[in-house]
Amino acid sequence: MITVDMRDRKPIYEQLIDNIRTLAVQGYLQPDEHLPSVRQLAADLAINPNTIQKAYAELERQNVIYALPGRGNFVSPNIGAIAREERARQLQTLRVQLAFARRAGVGREEIEALLDETYQIPTEERTGDINE
Amino acid sequence: MITVDMRDRKPIYEQLIDNIRTLAVQGYLQPDEHLPSVRQLAADLAINPNTIQKAYAELERQNVIYALPGRGNFVSPNIGAIAREERARQLQTLRVQLAFARRAGVGREEIEALLDETYQIPTEERTGDINE
Protein backbone atom coordinates (compact mmCIF):
# COMPACT_ATOMS: atom_id res chain seq x y z
CA MET A 1 0.00 0.00 0.00
CA ILE A 2 1.39 3.37 -1.04
CA THR A 3 0.94 5.92 1.72
CA VAL A 4 2.18 9.34 2.82
CA ASP A 5 2.33 11.00 6.22
CA MET A 6 1.67 14.73 6.09
CA ARG A 7 3.11 15.18 9.61
CA ASP A 8 6.44 13.66 8.60
CA ARG A 9 9.30 16.13 8.18
CA LYS A 10 10.33 14.24 5.04
CA PRO A 11 8.86 15.79 1.87
CA ILE A 12 5.92 13.94 0.33
CA TYR A 13 7.75 13.22 -2.92
CA GLU A 14 10.65 11.65 -0.99
CA GLN A 15 8.27 9.54 1.05
CA LEU A 16 6.76 8.29 -2.20
CA ILE A 17 10.18 7.51 -3.67
CA ASP A 18 11.33 5.51 -0.66
CA ASN A 19 7.95 3.87 -0.23
CA ILE A 20 7.62 2.65 -3.81
CA ARG A 21 11.26 1.60 -4.10
CA THR A 22 10.92 -0.44 -0.93
CA LEU A 23 7.73 -2.09 -2.18
CA ALA A 24 9.40 -2.93 -5.49
CA VAL A 25 12.65 -4.18 -3.99
CA GLN A 26 10.90 -6.37 -1.42
CA GLY A 27 8.68 -8.00 -4.00
CA TYR A 28 5.40 -6.40 -3.04
CA LEU A 29 5.31 -5.06 -6.58
CA GLN A 30 5.87 -7.47 -9.46
CA PRO A 31 8.19 -6.71 -12.41
CA ASP A 32 6.34 -4.81 -15.16
CA GLU A 33 3.40 -4.25 -12.82
CA HIS A 34 1.27 -1.27 -13.76
CA LEU A 35 1.53 1.51 -11.16
CA PRO A 36 -1.36 3.88 -10.44
CA SER A 37 -1.46 6.77 -12.89
CA VAL A 38 -0.18 10.15 -11.78
CA ARG A 39 -3.69 11.58 -11.58
CA GLN A 40 -5.21 8.50 -9.95
CA LEU A 41 -2.62 8.25 -7.18
CA ALA A 42 -2.89 11.99 -6.62
CA ALA A 43 -6.63 11.60 -6.15
CA ASP A 44 -6.23 8.56 -3.87
CA LEU A 45 -3.69 10.28 -1.62
CA ALA A 46 -5.36 13.70 -1.86
CA ILE A 47 -2.18 15.42 -3.00
CA ASN A 48 -1.18 17.34 -6.11
CA PRO A 49 -0.44 15.42 -9.36
CA ASN A 50 2.78 17.42 -9.77
CA THR A 51 4.09 15.89 -6.55
CA ILE A 52 3.39 12.37 -7.82
CA GLN A 53 5.00 13.21 -11.15
CA LYS A 54 8.10 14.45 -9.34
CA ALA A 55 8.39 11.17 -7.44
CA TYR A 56 7.78 9.02 -10.54
CA ALA A 57 10.36 10.99 -12.52
CA GLU A 58 12.99 10.40 -9.84
CA LEU A 59 12.09 6.71 -9.57
CA GLU A 60 12.55 6.41 -13.33
CA ARG A 61 15.91 8.14 -13.05
CA GLN A 62 16.86 5.50 -10.45
CA ASN A 63 15.69 2.72 -12.82
CA VAL A 64 13.16 1.54 -10.26
CA ILE A 65 10.30 2.12 -12.71
CA TYR A 66 9.94 2.98 -16.40
CA ALA A 67 7.38 5.19 -18.13
CA LEU A 68 5.54 4.63 -21.38
CA PRO A 69 4.01 7.97 -22.40
CA GLY A 70 0.31 7.51 -22.95
CA ARG A 71 0.32 4.09 -21.24
CA GLY A 72 1.56 4.56 -17.72
CA ASN A 73 4.37 3.79 -15.28
CA PHE A 74 5.60 0.25 -14.67
CA VAL A 75 7.90 -1.52 -12.25
CA SER A 76 11.33 -2.19 -13.74
CA PRO A 77 11.78 -5.85 -14.80
CA ASN A 78 15.39 -5.99 -13.60
CA ILE A 79 14.73 -4.95 -10.03
CA GLY A 80 17.56 -7.19 -8.81
CA ALA A 81 20.23 -4.56 -9.33
CA ILE A 82 18.13 -2.00 -7.46
CA ALA A 83 17.68 -4.47 -4.61
CA ARG A 84 21.44 -4.95 -4.36
CA GLU A 85 21.99 -1.19 -4.27
CA GLU A 86 19.32 -0.81 -1.59
CA ARG A 87 20.91 -3.59 0.44
CA ALA A 88 24.33 -1.94 0.20
CA ARG A 89 22.88 1.41 1.24
CA GLN A 90 21.14 -0.03 4.29
CA LEU A 91 24.34 -1.80 5.26
CA GLN A 92 26.32 1.42 5.01
CA THR A 93 23.73 3.34 7.02
CA LEU A 94 23.86 0.60 9.63
CA ARG A 95 27.65 0.80 9.78
CA VAL A 96 27.46 4.52 10.54
CA GLN A 97 24.73 4.04 13.13
CA LEU A 98 26.71 1.31 14.88
CA ALA A 99 29.62 3.71 15.23
CA PHE A 100 27.31 6.38 16.65
CA ALA A 101 25.80 3.92 19.10
CA ARG A 102 29.19 2.76 20.32
CA ARG A 103 30.40 6.33 20.79
CA ALA A 104 27.27 7.03 22.83
CA GLY A 105 28.31 4.25 25.17
CA VAL A 106 26.18 1.37 23.92
CA GLY A 107 27.75 -1.99 24.72
CA ARG A 108 28.14 -4.82 22.25
CA GLU A 109 25.93 -7.09 24.36
CA GLU A 110 23.04 -4.67 24.03
CA ILE A 111 23.36 -4.72 20.26
CA GLU A 112 23.49 -8.51 20.28
CA ALA A 113 20.23 -8.42 22.20
CA LEU A 114 18.73 -6.11 19.58
CA LEU A 115 19.94 -8.52 16.91
CA ASP A 116 18.14 -11.39 18.62
CA GLU A 117 15.02 -9.28 18.72
CA THR A 118 15.32 -8.22 15.09
CA TYR A 119 15.90 -11.68 13.64
CA GLN A 120 13.46 -13.44 15.94
CA ILE A 121 10.33 -12.36 14.07
CA PRO A 122 9.73 -14.52 10.96
CA THR A 123 9.84 -12.98 7.49
CA GLU A 124 6.59 -11.47 6.25
CA GLU A 125 4.57 -12.99 3.43
CA ARG A 126 4.84 -11.48 0.00
CA THR A 127 2.02 -11.30 -2.53
CA GLY A 128 1.45 -9.55 -5.82
CA ASP A 129 -1.22 -7.35 -4.27
CA ILE A 130 -0.16 -3.71 -4.21
CA ASN A 131 -2.48 -3.08 -1.29
CA GLU A 132 -0.59 -5.27 1.16
CA MET B 1 36.18 21.26 17.49
CA ILE B 2 32.83 22.82 16.61
CA THR B 3 32.23 22.69 12.87
CA VAL B 4 29.46 23.07 10.32
CA ASP B 5 29.09 21.76 6.78
CA MET B 6 27.30 24.17 4.48
CA ARG B 7 26.72 21.41 1.91
CA ASP B 8 24.86 19.26 4.43
CA ARG B 9 21.10 19.14 3.99
CA LYS B 10 20.75 19.40 7.78
CA PRO B 11 20.20 23.01 8.91
CA ILE B 12 23.23 24.74 10.42
CA TYR B 13 21.57 25.27 13.78
CA GLU B 14 20.74 21.54 14.01
CA GLN B 15 24.31 20.62 13.11
CA LEU B 16 25.49 22.86 15.92
CA ILE B 17 23.05 21.31 18.40
CA ASP B 18 24.07 17.74 17.59
CA ASN B 19 27.73 18.65 17.38
CA ILE B 20 27.93 20.38 20.73
CA ARG B 21 25.73 17.86 22.53
CA THR B 22 27.95 15.06 21.26
CA LEU B 23 31.11 16.88 22.37
CA ALA B 24 29.60 17.45 25.82
CA VAL B 25 28.23 13.95 26.28
CA GLN B 26 31.47 12.28 25.20
CA GLY B 27 33.58 14.33 27.54
CA TYR B 28 35.31 16.51 25.00
CA LEU B 29 33.79 19.44 26.84
CA GLN B 30 34.20 19.64 30.61
CA PRO B 31 31.33 20.45 32.99
CA ASP B 32 30.97 24.23 33.47
CA GLU B 33 33.37 24.82 30.60
CA HIS B 34 32.96 28.22 28.97
CA LEU B 35 31.63 27.91 25.42
CA PRO B 36 32.52 30.44 22.70
CA SER B 37 30.30 33.51 22.81
CA VAL B 38 27.48 33.83 20.30
CA ARG B 39 29.31 36.55 18.39
CA GLN B 40 32.72 34.87 18.58
CA LEU B 41 31.51 31.49 17.30
CA ALA B 42 29.55 33.24 14.57
CA ALA B 43 32.73 34.99 13.47
CA ASP B 44 34.80 31.79 13.65
CA LEU B 45 32.33 29.79 11.58
CA ALA B 46 31.43 32.71 9.30
CA ILE B 47 27.72 32.40 9.96
CA ASN B 48 25.10 34.70 11.45
CA PRO B 49 24.99 35.24 15.25
CA ASN B 50 21.24 34.61 15.19
CA THR B 51 21.90 31.06 14.00
CA ILE B 52 24.30 30.43 16.88
CA GLN B 53 21.81 31.93 19.32
CA LYS B 54 19.11 29.61 18.00
CA ALA B 55 21.33 26.57 18.61
CA TYR B 56 22.41 27.73 22.08
CA ALA B 57 18.80 28.42 23.08
CA GLU B 58 17.78 24.90 22.07
CA LEU B 59 20.78 23.36 23.84
CA GLU B 60 19.78 25.23 26.99
CA ARG B 61 16.22 23.95 26.63
CA GLN B 62 17.69 20.43 26.47
CA ASN B 63 19.75 21.13 29.62
CA VAL B 64 22.97 20.45 27.73
CA ILE B 65 24.25 23.96 28.50
CA TYR B 66 23.20 26.88 30.68
CA ALA B 67 23.40 30.60 30.02
CA LEU B 68 24.44 33.41 32.37
CA PRO B 69 23.34 36.70 30.78
CA GLY B 70 26.31 39.00 30.51
CA ARG B 71 28.75 36.18 31.22
CA GLY B 72 28.29 33.51 28.59
CA ASN B 73 27.17 29.94 27.92
CA PHE B 74 28.54 26.99 29.90
CA VAL B 75 28.40 23.21 29.71
CA SER B 76 25.87 21.72 32.12
CA PRO B 77 27.51 20.19 35.21
CA ASN B 78 25.10 17.25 35.35
CA ILE B 79 25.75 15.99 31.85
CA GLY B 80 25.19 12.41 32.98
CA ALA B 81 21.43 12.52 32.47
CA ILE B 82 21.93 13.96 29.00
CA ALA B 83 24.38 11.19 28.21
CA ARG B 84 21.83 8.55 29.23
CA GLU B 85 19.18 10.16 27.04
CA GLU B 86 21.60 10.29 24.12
CA ARG B 87 22.48 6.65 24.64
CA ALA B 88 18.82 5.66 24.64
CA ARG B 89 18.19 7.64 21.50
CA GLN B 90 21.07 6.05 19.61
CA LEU B 91 19.86 2.63 20.72
CA GLN B 92 16.36 3.32 19.43
CA THR B 93 17.71 4.63 16.11
CA LEU B 94 19.83 1.51 15.84
CA ARG B 95 16.81 -0.69 16.49
CA VAL B 96 14.94 0.91 13.60
CA GLN B 97 17.95 0.70 11.29
CA LEU B 98 18.44 -2.98 12.10
CA ALA B 99 14.86 -3.64 11.03
CA PHE B 100 15.41 -1.74 7.79
CA ALA B 101 18.61 -3.64 7.08
CA ARG B 102 16.95 -6.98 7.64
CA ARG B 103 14.04 -6.10 5.39
CA ALA B 104 16.54 -5.12 2.70
CA GLY B 105 17.92 -8.65 2.86
CA VAL B 106 20.95 -8.14 5.08
CA GLY B 107 21.89 -11.34 6.88
CA ARG B 108 22.67 -11.57 10.58
CA GLU B 109 26.20 -12.76 9.85
CA GLU B 110 26.96 -9.58 7.94
CA ILE B 111 25.84 -7.50 10.89
CA GLU B 112 27.96 -9.60 13.23
CA ALA B 113 30.89 -8.80 10.97
CA LEU B 114 30.06 -5.10 11.18
CA LEU B 115 29.93 -5.46 14.97
CA ASP B 116 33.40 -6.97 14.99
CA GLU B 117 34.60 -4.09 12.89
CA THR B 118 32.91 -1.48 15.05
CA TYR B 119 34.17 -2.77 18.40
CA GLN B 120 37.62 -3.67 17.13
CA ILE B 121 38.96 -0.11 17.10
CA PRO B 122 40.01 1.04 20.59
CA THR B 123 38.21 3.94 22.26
CA GLU B 124 39.54 7.39 21.41
CA GLU B 125 41.41 9.53 23.91
CA ARG B 126 39.50 12.28 25.64
CA THR B 127 40.99 15.59 26.68
CA GLY B 128 39.64 18.83 27.98
CA ASP B 129 40.72 20.63 24.85
CA ILE B 130 37.73 21.93 22.92
CA ASN B 131 39.76 21.84 19.72
CA GLU B 132 40.13 18.06 19.66
Add this chain to the structure above:
DNA sequence: TTAACTGTACTAACACATATAGTACAGTTA
Protein backbone atom coordinates in the same frame (compact mmCIF):
# COMPACT_ATOMS: atom_id res chain seq x y z
C1' DT C 1 33.44 55.10 35.67
C1' DT C 2 34.07 53.66 31.18
C1' DA C 3 34.76 50.58 27.40
C1' DA C 4 34.23 46.23 25.72
C1' DC C 5 32.51 42.37 26.36
C1' DT C 6 28.28 39.12 27.28
C1' DG C 7 23.12 37.11 26.44
C1' DT C 8 18.69 38.26 24.69
C1' DA C 9 14.87 40.10 21.99
C1' DC C 10 13.14 42.06 18.40
C1' DT C 11 11.86 43.41 13.08
C1' DA C 12 12.69 43.05 8.27
C1' DA C 13 14.27 40.93 4.26
C1' DC C 14 15.90 37.27 1.40
C1' DA C 15 16.64 32.55 -0.49
C1' DC C 16 15.20 28.14 -1.08
C1' DA C 17 12.44 23.93 -1.22
C1' DT C 18 7.99 22.12 -1.18
C1' DA C 19 3.47 21.95 -2.68
C1' DT C 20 -0.52 23.55 -5.10
C1' DA C 21 -3.32 25.25 -9.16
C1' DG C 22 -4.14 25.50 -13.79
C1' DT C 23 -3.28 24.82 -18.63
C1' DA C 24 -1.62 22.52 -22.58
C1' DC C 25 -0.10 18.90 -25.81
C1' DA C 26 0.94 14.44 -27.64
C1' DG C 27 0.50 9.36 -27.27
C1' DT C 28 -2.70 5.25 -26.14
C1' DT C 29 -6.83 2.66 -25.66
C1' DA C 30 -11.55 1.08 -25.75
Add this chain to the structure above:
DNA sequence: TAACTGTACTATATGTGTTAGTACAGTTAA
Protein backbone atom coordinates in the same frame (compact mmCIF):
# COMPACT_ATOMS: atom_id res chain seq x y z
C1' DT D 1 -14.29 9.93 -30.69
C1' DA D 2 -13.83 10.10 -25.72
C1' DA D 3 -11.28 9.19 -21.94
C1' DC D 4 -7.49 7.88 -20.49
C1' DT D 5 -2.10 8.27 -20.14
C1' DG D 6 2.79 10.92 -19.42
C1' DT D 7 4.97 15.30 -19.75
C1' DA D 8 5.97 20.17 -19.68
C1' DC D 9 5.18 24.40 -18.58
C1' DT D 10 3.90 29.05 -15.61
C1' DA D 11 2.35 31.10 -11.56
C1' DT D 12 1.42 31.24 -6.74
C1' DA D 13 1.48 30.22 -1.88
C1' DT D 14 3.75 28.63 2.16
C1' DG D 15 7.11 27.39 5.55
C1' DT D 16 11.83 27.14 7.05
C1' DG D 17 16.37 28.65 7.37
C1' DT D 18 19.44 32.39 7.28
C1' DT D 19 21.04 36.94 7.22
C1' DA D 20 21.10 41.91 8.57
C1' DG D 21 20.47 45.37 11.71
C1' DT D 22 19.20 47.46 16.04
C1' DA D 23 18.51 47.67 20.82
C1' DC D 24 18.91 46.85 25.83
C1' DA D 25 20.50 45.05 30.14
C1' DG D 26 24.07 42.42 32.77
C1' DT D 27 29.27 41.53 33.47
C1' DT D 28 34.10 42.38 33.51
C1' DA D 29 38.42 44.54 33.47
C1' DA D 30 41.15 48.62 32.78
